[in-house]
Amino acid sequence: MYADDQTRQTQLSALRRQAGSADRRILLTGATVVTMDPATGVLDKGDVLIEGDVIAAVGPDLRAGGDHAGTVVLDASGCVITPGFVDTHRHAWEAQLRRIMPDVDDLAGYVTSTLLGIAPVYRPSDMYTGTRLAALTALDSGITTMLDFSHNSRTAEHSDAAVRALLDTGIRGVHAAMAPHFGDWDKQWPADLTRLHDTYRSDLLTFRLACLATDEIAGPALAYGPELARTARELGIGVSVDAVFGTASSRAVLDWERAGLLGPEVTLIHATGLTDGAWQAIGRTGTTIALAPTSDAQIGLESAIPAVDEALAVGVRPGLSIDVEVALASDMFTQMRALHAIQRMRAVNAVYGSDREPSRIGVHDVLDFATLQGARTNGLADVTGSLTPGKQADLLVIRAEDVNNMPLNDAVGTVVLGSDPRNIDTVFVAGQVRKWNGRLLDVDLAALREEVTASRDHILAAAA
Numbered sequence: 001m002y003a004d005d006q007t008r009q010t011q012l013s014a015l016r017r018q019a020g021s022a023d024r025r026i027l028l029t030g031a032t033v034v035t036m037d038p039a040t041g042v043l044d045k046g047d048v049l050i051e052g053d054v055i056a057a058v059g060p061d062l063r064a065g066g067d068h069a070g071t072v073v074l075d076a077s078g079c080v081i082t083p084g085f086v087d088t089h090r091h092a093w094e095a096q097l098r099r100i101m102p103d104v105d106d107l108a109g110y111v112t113s114t115l116l117g118i119a120p121v122y123r124p125s126d127m128y129t130g131t132r133l134a135a136l137t138a139l140d141s142g143i144t145t146m147l148d149f150s151h152n153s154r155t156a157e158h159s160d161a162a163v164r165a166l167l168d169t170g171i172r173g174v175h176a177a178m179a180p181h182f183g184d185w186d187k188q189w190p191a192d193l194t195r196l197h198d199t200y201r202s203d204l205l206t207f208r209l210a211c212l213a214t215d216e217i218a219g220p221a222l223a224y225g226p227e228l229a230r231t232a233r234e235l236g237i238g239v240s241v242d243a244v245f246g247t248a249s250s251r252a253v254l255d256w257e258r259a260g261l262l263g264p265e266v267t268l269i270h271a272t273g274l275t276d277g278a279w280q281a282i283g284r285t286g287t288t289i290a291l292a293p294t295s296d297a298q299i300g301l302e303s304a305i306p307a308v309d310e311a312l313a314v315g316v317r318p319g320l321s322i323d324v325e326v327a328l329a330s331d332m333f334t335q336m337r338a339l340h341a342i343q344r345m346r347a348v349n350a351v352y353g354s355d356r357e358p359s360r361i362g363v364h365d366v367l368d369f370a371t372l373q374g375a376r377t378n379g380l381a382d383v384t385g386s387l388t389p390g391k392q393a394d395l396l397v398i399r400a401e402d403v404n405n406m407p408l409n410d411a412v413g414t415v416v417l418g419s420d421p422r423n424i425d426t427v428f429v430a431g432q433v434r435k436w437n438g439r440l441l442d443v444d445l446a447a448l449r450e451e452v453t454a455s456r457d458h459i460l461a462a463a464a
Contacts (some may be wrong), residue, residue, distance in 0.1 A: 001075070001078070001079050001399065001425045001437075002078055002399070002401065008084075008220040008356050008357060008436070008437045009119060009254075010153055011072065011074060012417055012437075014072045014464065015433050018072065018437070019432060020395065020432075021052070021167045022052040023051075023052065023183065023216075024050075024051070024052060024071070024072075024422075024431070025049065025050065025051050025056075025068070025070065025071040026049070026050040026064065026072045026074065026258075026393075026428075026431070027048070027049050027050075027062060027068060027072070027073045027074065028047060028049075028050075028072050028074045028076045028081060028397065029047045029062070029063065029073060029074070029075055029076060029077070030045060030047070030075055030076055030077035030089065030400040031045075031046060031047075031048070031076035031079045031080060031081045031397070032044055032045065032046070032079070032080045032081070032130040032389075032400065032411045033046035033047075033048060033080075033081045033387065034080060034081065034082045034083075034189035034367070034411050034412055034415065035058055035083075035386055035387040035388070036082065036083050036368060036371045036372045036385065036386040036387065037058075037372075037386040037387060037388045038369065039057060040387070040388075042411055043058070043059070043060060044079075044413070045060060046058060046059060046060050047059060047060065047061065047062040047063070048062075048081055048387060048395065049062050049071075049444070050393040050431050051431075052431060053203075053392055053393055053430040053432070054389075054390060054391065054392055054393055054431070055387055055388065055389050055390065055391055055392070055393050055395075056389060057389055058387050058388075061461060067189070069412070070180045072456075074426075076397055077142065077229075078399065078400055078401040078408075079397050079398060079399055079400055079401075079425065080397075080398045080400050080408070080411045080414060080415055081278065081387070081394070081395055081396065081397055081398075082367070082371065082387075082395065082396050082398065082415055083144075083371040083372070083384065083385055083386050083394060083395055083408040083426065084142060084144025084145060084172075084371070084384065084394040084395055084396055084428075084429065085141075085142050085143045085145075085332040085370045085374070085389055085396075086142065086143070086144070086145040086146075086319060086320075086371060086375050086377075086378060086380075086384065086385055087138060087143045087146040087147060087320070087321055087322050087332065087374065088147050088240075088267065088269075088319035088320065088321040088369065088374050088377045088378055089144070089146065089147055089149050089240065089242070089267075089269050089290045089292060089321035089322070089323060090134060090136065090138075090146055090148060090149065090321060090322040090323060090324075090325075091148075091149050091151060091323065091324050091325075091437060092130060092131040092134035092146070092149075092162070092165075093122065093126070093127050093130040093131055093134075093148075093150060093152050093162060093182070093188075094134075094149065094324060094325055094326050095129075095130040095131070095134040095137070095181065095325050095452075096126070096129060096130050096133065096452050096455050096456040096459065097114070097118065097130075097135040097325070097456065098325045098326065098330070099263025099326065099327065099328055100326050100327075101113060101114075102227070102327055103327075104298075104299055104326070105144045105156065105179055105299075105300075106299060106300050106326045107301060109300055110324065110326065110327065111181070111217060111224070111298060114324070114326055115180075115181045115182060116153075116181070116182045116183075117179055117463055117464045118459060118460075119152045119181070119182070119183065120180070120182065120184065120360060120463075121137070121459055121462035121463045122152055122154070122156075122158070122459065123458075124155070124158050124160070124161040125155040125161065126193075126455045126459055127150075127152065127158045127162045127450055127454070128161035128162040128164060128165045128284060129163065129165075129451055129455040130165075130455070131148060131150070131161070131162045131165035131166065132165035132168060132169055132448075133452055134146070134148070134325065135148075135165060135166055135171045135173065135418065136169055136329050136440060136443060136448070137171065137331075138170055138171060138330075139170070139429070139434050139435060139440060140421055140424070140427075141330065141331035141332065141420075141421040141424065141438050142331075142332065142333075142396045142398075142421065142424045142427060143171075143175075143331070143332055144171065144172055144384065144394040144395075144396075144427065145171070145172040145174070145374070145375065145380065145384055145385075145394065146150070146164060146166075146171055146172070146173060146174070146181070146380060147168045147173075147174040147176055147208070147240065147290075147321070147339055147378050148166060148173060148174065148175055148176060149177060149178065149210050149240060149242060149269075150162045150175060150177055150178065150210070151178040151179070151180060151181065151210060151242075152180050152344050153178065153179060153185070153188075153189055153192075154180055154183070154184070154185040154186065155185065155186045155188065156186070156188050156192055156195070157354055158244070158389060159177060159188075159196055160193060160196075163175050163200050163205070164195060164206060164330065167200070167202075167204070167205060170204070170429055170432060170434050171204070171429060171434075172204050172205075172380075172383075172384060172392070172429055173194065173204065173205045173206075174205075174206050174207070174208055174378050174379075175200075175205065175206075175207050175208070175212055175382075175455055176207070176209055176210035176240045176409075177189060177190070177192070177193050177196060177207065177208075177209065178209075178210035178212075178222065178242075179222060181217060181218040181222070181463060182218065185233040186270065190209060190228060190231045191412075193207065193209060193235060193237075194235060197237065199234055201416065202417065203430065204429070204430060206237070206378075206379070206380070207235070207237050208232075208237050208238045208239060208240050208379070209228060209231060209232040209235075209237060209238070209239045209240070210239075210241075210242065210269075211223065211224045211228050211239065211240075211241055211242070211243055212224070212241065212243045212284070213241050213242070213244040213245075213248070213249040213252050214243070214248045214252050214378055215242070215267070216243075216248055216270065217243060223252075224239065224241045224252070224256065224261070224278070225256075225259075225261070226259060226261065229261045230258075230371050237379075238265040238266065238267065238340075238378075238379045239266045239267070240267045240269060241264065241266065241267065241268050241269060242246070242269045242270070242353055243269070243270065244268040244269055244270050244271050245270050245271065245272040245273045245274070245301055245302035245303075246272075246273045246274075246276070246302045247273075247275070247404065249274060249278070250273075250274045250277065250278035251270075251278075253274065253278040253281050253282065253405050254270070254277060254278060254281055256281075257281040257285060262281065262285035262287045263285050263286060263287060264286045264287065264288060264376075265379060266287050266288065267287075267288045267289070267290050267319075267353035267377050267378075268282065268288070268289055268293070269289075269290045269292065269321070270290075270291070270292055270296060270302075270307075271289050271304030271307045271310070271311070272296050272301050272302040272303045272304070272305065272307050273301075273313070274307065274310065275304040278387075279311075279313065279314050280314060282314055282316060282405070283309075283313075283314025283315050283316060284314075286316075287316070287317050288309070288316065288318070288375055288376065288377040288407030289311045289318040289319070289377070290318065290319045290320070290321045291306045291308060291311070291318045291319070291320055291321065291339065291369070292306070292320075292321045292323040293306040293320065293332060293335050293339040293342065293407070294323070294328045294329060294335060295321075295323035295324065295327075295328055295337050296340060297338065298327065298328060299324075299327060305342065305346065306338075306339055306342055308339060308343050308361065309343065309346070309347075309359075310360075317368065317369065317373045317376075318368050318369055318377070319369060319371060319374035319375075319376070319377030319378065320332065320335045320336065320339065320366075320370050320374060321335070321368075321371050322335065330412070330421070331421055332370050333416070333419060333420050333421070335366065336363075336366040336369075336370050336416050337366075337416065337417065339366050339369070340362075340365075340366045340416065340417075341357065341360075343361050344358075344360045344361065345361065347359050347360045347361075349362070351423060360422075363410075363412045363413050363415075363416040363417060364412050366416055367412055367415060367416055369385065371385050372385040372386045373385075391428075392429075392430050392431075393428050393430060393431040394428065394429050394430065395427075395428050396424055396426070396427055397424070397427075398414075398419050398423050398424055398425065399423045399424075399425050399426045400414055400423075402421075402422070402423050402440040404418060404420075404423070405418045405419060405423060407433045422438070424438070425437060425438055
């Protein structure tokens, strides 16, 4: 994707003319293809064929067979193609407040300032602005699927605004709806989930029920249990449970297992400081885990150590998430690197001074967590997460010959340890181009900046 600007503009025009056509064919050629499909692995020089919104084929020299008349052919030599990243948990509505508390001391500090002090003044328009900003930033940094844990749904209008923001960006969105922790609200949740699901569900937008692990933070109405599990099952949607940490959550996990409330359709978020018994229950039931590496470590959630070793020990490969942008980075590269470094540090430290070998994860593991396992955690493993024929065409083209990546020696290492959002040349979601030649498409940045700043200023003034 190192063609001159005129060629790139001609290619984009060709893609635009065919947008939305089920017969459209796009062939990316000559790239190093990191499929994250265990059966295919990494192709040192391969092609990816997109037909309509799906991946039709992955392999070497696909142009050699078949009729490719009318196909838009994109030379991706010098690049790495990967599946799009999958964010399993982000409170997107907070995006106008990015890094407002970069050195937050603990969970109580975040809860008191953001959820108790600021969240109650949000208007539906602020929900839209924050969620849209988070989704656009996700796309810019290669996250093609984002679970928005939307826990400020004070009215149906607040929920509608958050959902519309996901739809308007073209991201593959998962709206996980929860009531606010504090302040006035219409008590429409969880019943309103039925309306949201029936009104907005589409190929690009799915729904989950969001809740908390225990009643310690916001009372029993938001805590996962039989009633909320029944609501999710009646709608046929999954459940994402936040604030899973410590002894109280460990007891809750065992209670949920006894009640039959765990399973692959349930995601436990954070999972720090859990007991061995709770982890055994998670492993027995195939419950999924969403880690938030920088959140756990920086905010100091319970043990402050991302629970990757505990998850792997019981056979669970976790997904990764961003969590709260008020204090944390917005991109998946940061999450992968943080987890990679923390786990390897922990593994070596555990055997320091002995003759035992450390049990370390590698770059392929964290990329797997950020793609295929994230999709599985979000209930979308059959849809996205790997470059597998038949799955949706959610993929990234990453420039491997940029100054910070050249020369390309190990493709997975380059993606995980070398790359950042500036190296993402192209982003496709369901075969539609969302980022091209290093720039987001269809976004008026000046207007967005004005909208975001005005929303932030209103929120802070109203909460003062």
